[in-house]
Amino acid sequence: MKDLHFILLLLRKEFLLEFRTRSAISGIFLYVISTLFVVYETFIKIQPNVWNTLFWIILLFVAVNAMVKSFVQEKGNRVLYYYSLLNPSHVLIAKIVYNTLLLLVLSLLIWGLFIFFGDNPVKDIGLFLFILFLGSFGFSVTFTFLASLVAASNQSSTLLAVLSFPLIIPIILLLVKISAHALRLIQDTAVSGDLAILVAIDLLLCGVALLLFPFIWRD
């Protein structure tokens, strides 16, 4: 119960910080809109199979850009104060939850803009929403944890992309495959098996990240 209390407090802190300094979040929203606009300007008409890949690739790049600053603020004197006060697992869980929610909103925004500029190729909306959540969670775990690794280096955004893209490949391959099923591009009979593997990978990464984070958090 106490754990939950701390996590919620930290989550509230994340939201408050984000809304007080609105520049970062508006930057990400603008990034999404302009990317989508460029995509439609250059593609004009997007076939469903291209749509499927494009959607997840855009979400991937948006995720890197949104998540790289996760631990940038946690520097200097304030972090000393956190060390003495908080359990590192709470910090990581709060960040992961916050980033998952942020990515979920951003992915819904991307989807909405795709519908606004073109049309909606998604046939199985329930399944698609479910993998949006699983994808956001998987991306959020990987990027948040790796952002905490690279936060101390001076070229963190390049480093984050280099480290995370190969690691994210199992997740993104599964996402593209399941979402192809949601778009009815393929008839996937093993879709529940794929979903189970995706959940398993998400949980595995989350568990490993939680185990390792205490070692890198403390300086």
Add this chain to the structure above:
Amino acid sequence: MIEKGKIWKFSGVILIVYVIIAGLLIPLKSGIESVEPSYGNAGETLKIQVTGYNTHFKEAGNSLRAWLKWENGKAIAAKEMVALDERRVDLTFSIPNNLPENTEVQAVTLLIDSEADGTSVLPSAIFLTQTEKVLTAEEVQWVKPANFSNNGQITFPFRNILGETIRNTYFHVPLWFGMMFLFLFAVIHSIKYLRKGDAESDLKAEAYTQTGIFYGLLGLITGALWAKNTWGAYWSWDIKQNMTVVALLIYAAYFILRASFEDPEKRARVCAAYGIFAFSTLIPLIYVIPRLTDSLHPGSGGNPAFGSQDLDNTMRMVFYPAVIGFSLFGFWLSSLQFRYLRLQKLREDVD
């Protein structure tokens, strides 16, 4: 005398020498390379020319026997056999008017047996066509191929597509096994570092990762050469090939991460954490994802699974020593690399 602690290094080297000698020198079993023509009709007298591999048709003389065998077990023996040279033989069969199966086109297996070479089998060697049912009754001499000879030689199996490249099994596959063991040891040392904070564990993890990548590259190269000879291209965009490149990218990123931290303690901690995280994604990458899609590799997409029928007992006698030998050799390389890294660090500290 050899010191106790060095025995494993010597056994690694001896095993690799054994694998190179045995793996490259033991001949392939004789086999059937091709059959010309590979089709015929019911009721005709079919003359085919068989090209063998490592065969001794002339030497076999009277002990040479040949059959065509249907899937339901019925077989006919060759009427006439003329050995042109050691590798080519002309066989004549009288194909029965009524083929024993119900389909229009029936695939038959060619069996050749001789005292000199033992038995060779080519499944689906000839496709026979029955255009209409011929009702004329005839006496067909159905036989049961039996009394196969065994020439008692130690050989590796002959597989039609693989040919001599089957020997790559002793290099390509053990290198992958070795790589996985090396990465596993790197993770163990990373965990040790996080628990104890001993700077040597960090260097060991780095050394194991470096040799692991080296083994991975060798595995990739041997695999690409093998693929060129069997699948026709160095790179076939096979899911396992792609996933291994991704695995190597993950570990290449490890070194970029190492290079981007100044403070040795911070670097060691971050790299240890990344190493463990990366290894835990390696499991879905190499073992789960390739099972989801078709692959040209054995074990997926209808290809025979590795281990059951791909390895016979002679191959096992070389394959298992190869796995152990290459792994031990990898550990030796890593310990040398570790000592080099430690000296380098000492010099930096002195400077």
